[in-house]
Amino acid sequence: MKKIQPLLILLMLCFVGACNEDSLDSLSGKYDMDRYVFDKVEQATTEKIGGGIKVFPMTLSDGTNTMTLTLGSSEWIMPAGVYTPAAAVSNKNQFSAVINGDIVVASGNLEITLLESTYYISGLLSDASGNRFKVDYKGVLSFEVGEDDPEASGYTISIVENQVVDENETVYPELTKYAITVSDPNGVAVFHVDAVNNAGMTLADLVGTYTTAGYPTEAWLADNGWVVYFPEWGVEMGGGTYFTDANNKKQYVTQGSIVITAAEDMNGNPLYSFSGENLVTLTAQNEPGTDGAFSIMFASEVNNGxxxxxxxxxxxxxxxxxxxxxxxxxxxxxxxxxxxxxxxxxxxxxxxxxxxxxxxxxxxxxxxxxxxxxxxxxxxxxxxxxxxxxxxxxxxxxxxxxxxxxxxxxxxxxxxxxxxxxxxxxxxxxxxxxxxxxxxxxxxxxxxxxxxxxxxxxxxxxxxxxxxxxxxxxxxxxxxxxxxxxxxxxxxxxxxxxxxxxxxxxxxxxxxxxxxxxxxxxxxxxxxxxxxxxxxxxxxxxxxxx
Structure with a gap:
């Protein structure tokens, strides 16, 4: 009863005229807000902004009022969910909005629901001054389903150029051995190939298929993997072509071919992928390997800056x-x-x-x-x-x-x-x-x-x-x-x-x-x-x- 009594007194005062709208506003803040019920939409072209993120620009209107809206998604359609405001959309489940050309939404969430082919967009939003707006839209939205550009995986490539020498120590000056090493995002080497090709080539020139061989002295060949293991000391030595398997164990490639391919990201930067199938391998302990295939996608060549x-x-x-x-x-x-x-x-x-x-x-x-x-x-x-x-x-x-x-x-x-x-x-x-x-x-x-x-x-x-x-x-x-x-x-x-x-x-x-x-x-x-x-x-x- 102690909590109820003050409320009863306040209601009685309001009933006899001691309380009006202004006094309620002074007690609890202004509850009036503008409401926009949009029934028309004009959609712009979907944009890719990198990192797999797409943004969907559109303008909602009711014939008098408009809301310019941009939403972010990792999919090619706008999924249902809760979207949070951002000054500029850079990630999924974000939105930016401007009402009637000058009211910038600063806070509040948009809730998006999809039932069959109908979208329901609703939200209680505020501008920087705290003015609030209720927005709703019900209708059909269409999206262009496109193809994502390759994205850099965080794997990096380094290349060292060496002479090509056969088992008799004869040098082949017209050729170069390109020692290509790929490291994971933590800097751990996960792949290496000594690819032989013509002198003076760039990584882009080296794209193609390399067959492993011992002491290779022709273009488009690569050093096969080799292992020396001393079990009495637990010492292992290896070289040539290798990759690491799912357990981070080295697999030295003794037979097979390595494929290098190239692609470009959305900004035109080159990315390189490395793969091999049906490879014959040895472990670091000079035992038959258990994994004859690998694939490393979209690695970037790095420079020393x-x-x-x-x-x-x-x-x-x-x-x-x-x-x-x-x-x-x-x-x-x-x-x-x-x-x-x-x-x-x-x-x-x-x-x-x-x-x-x-x-x-x-x-x-x-x-x-x-x-x-x-x-x-x-x-x-x-x-x-x-x-x-x-x-x-x-x-x-x-x-x-x-x-x-x-x-x-x-x-x-x-x-x-x-x-x-x-x-x-x-x-x-x-x-x-x-x-x-x-x-x-x-x-x-x-x-x-x-x-x-x-x-x-x-x-x-x-x-x-x-x-x-x-x-x-x-x-x-x-x-x-x-x-x-x-x-x-x-x-x-x-x-x-x-x-x-x-x-x-x-x-x-x-x-x-x-x-x-x-x-x-x-x-x-x-x-x-x-x-x-x-x-x-x-x-x-x-x-x-x-």
């Missing part, structure tokens, strides 16, 4: 020779603006171009910058294999070469001044693979004041004749040094997997903060290529904070 300078040189007094290095400079590099820097170290028997040709680090950085997940950065890649000797980034390995001294006293100061590196710890990181994985951990351990992060891929952490990483990091902890962030990433089929696990256990025992990533993979570029987007993502967060 910057400048790659290969085989630059610096004259080293410490080493007594000219030393090579390579650099990736971001698109806005102008010789004045400064940038954060990532140093990437190659593996044994490798060189300063490896992270470009094998890891596509330039492409990954440019893609991350374009996506807004990383700031522009410089990537510098030194060389550490001299006259066939792997110097392991230390002093006195395989002779008396003082490589570590060269790196810190000559190389790093020179390139940082030349390429306008920011030069502080927070904007400097280092990474590497195998021998370079050791080098990155070594440099991060002996100079933690210089590097904010270390990303070591498949690191060789226990090598006779090199400084002991366990001792270095143990001493750093004892001395209270601020160590860089650390990530170790290694494949479960890598011959270094066990020793990497020992170092991870040591870091656990010393309470050294780190990230340890293991996944299927061997000691090869298929594994390391999938590391590069993670390196960039990690540094995207790190450098963006500075």
């Amino acid at each position: 910057g400048t790659v300078l290969k085989d630059q040189t610096i004259t080293s007094e410490v080493l007594g020779m000219d030393m090579k290095y390579s650099v990736y400079l971001p698109e806005s590099w102008d010789g004045i603006k400064t940038f954060p820097v990532l140093y990437l170290l190659h593996g044994a028997d490798g060189g300063n171009n490896d992270w470009i040709t094998g890891g596509k680090i330039d492409v990954q950085v440019a893609a991350a910058v374009a996506a807004g997940t990383a700031p522009e950065m410089i990537v510098i890649m030194p060389n550490c294999t001299v006259d066939g000797k792997n110097l392991f980034y230390v002093n006195g390995y395989q002779g008396d070469a003082q490589y570590m001294t060269y790196f810190f006293d000559e190389f790093l100061p020179t390139v940082e001044a030349l390429y306008k590196v920011k030069g502080d710890r927070e904007n400097r990181a280092i990474g590497g693979l195998s021998m370079g994985g050791y080098g990155s951990l070594y440099y991060g351990g002996i100079h933690p004041e210089m590097f904010s992060y270390v990303y070591a891929c498949s690191p060789a952490v226990m090598i006779d004749g090199t400084p002991n990483l366990f001792d270095i990091y143990g001493a750093a902890v004892t001395e209270g040094a601020t160590l860089p962030g650390i990530t170790l990433e290694i494949g479960t089929g890598d011959f270094l997997y066990e020793t990497a696990g020992w170092f991870k256990g040591f870091m656990d025992s010393m309470s050294i903060d780190h990230e340890y990533i293991t996944r299927d993979g061997a000691h090869d570029w298929a594994f390391w290529m999938a590391c590069t987007p993670k390196i960039v993502a990690k540094l995207g967060t790190l450098f963006s904070e500075n």
